[in-house]
Amino acid sequence: MTAPLVDGSNPAVALAAAFAIGIAFGWTLERAGLGSARKLTGQFYFTDFTVFKVMFSAIVVAMLGAFWLARLGVLDLSRVYVPPTYLLPQLAGGFLFGAGFVIAGLCPGTSCVAAASGRGDGAFVVIGMFFGVLATGLAFAPLASFYESTSRGFVTLAQLAHAPYGVIVFAVVMMALAGFGVAEWIERRV
């Protein structure tokens, strides 16, 4: 049997898996300290690089896992959903998201963990985030054409660079390792 194991044919199993995966997700975020806004924002004042270290070790592990499981024929990557690329909306959205992130001190997932561990600021980020999504959704009409613009479909870095999948995987690993080295070096100096 080839993974992914659960498809749309059994919604109850898919939702049970979603809940279990969510528990593990929330657990690891809390263990890493990412339910704390002060710890998260240390990233942007060069005092605590936990955000970068956790995020990029997770990306590297999941990327290598997906690459090798696909190579071994265990995982069918064509059935794994890849977020599509829309250049300008993701450039503008990324900019607003990053600005909101350093003001809020938490991102959407970590705000849920902060709220669950008793923090009032976490609850307010959850409420603010919900308000932002609701308000944007209600006032969506003038944004609709921008939202659909500059679509590039399900394009990967490998396709963009006309390079083999494995070469890009290797490059991301090297970049992450270099980033970890720089992060450790800066943390020792401040």
Add this chain to the structure above:
Amino acid sequence: MKASGLGPQASDRPYADPYVAGTALGLVLLASFVVAGRGLGASGAFATTAAGIVAAADPARAGSSPYFSRYLGGGGPWLDWLLFEIAGVFLGGYLSARLAGRIRREVERGPRISRNGRLAAAFGGGAVMGLGAVLARGCTSGLALTGGALLSAGSWLFILTAFAAAYLVAPFARREWR
């Protein structure tokens, strides 16, 4: 326990090593690919909740909305995959904090901002993130982590711009944290 919200407490159990926690998070993400054929997410759960509430209040408006209508197909907004996942995130975060003795009723902030100032910034920052996540079609979980690991070009564009913007805005938000 009374907590000041101004910094770590002496009684805090230390957090996990970031590389160990990151590796565990990567394995959770990989398990999600293998089991469900999709990655993690967070902002989508906010979107499906918003769609569900609008649909309950004004079905015609939700159905004709180009944004909300996409969340109303299938089993409907309340049986959305990400909604169940985010419910798990709340429970997993709570259990982990509880077992480590890290449940704290506090408002985390720097020493130079009032409690209400911090709560206002949390709400406002959250709202701006909400707008950004709608435009970008995802957040740190669904777009950055998931798409980053699958090498989506748009995800890497989002990671780079979000980090750049956060570093650019950080000096202006310094009062809130340092």
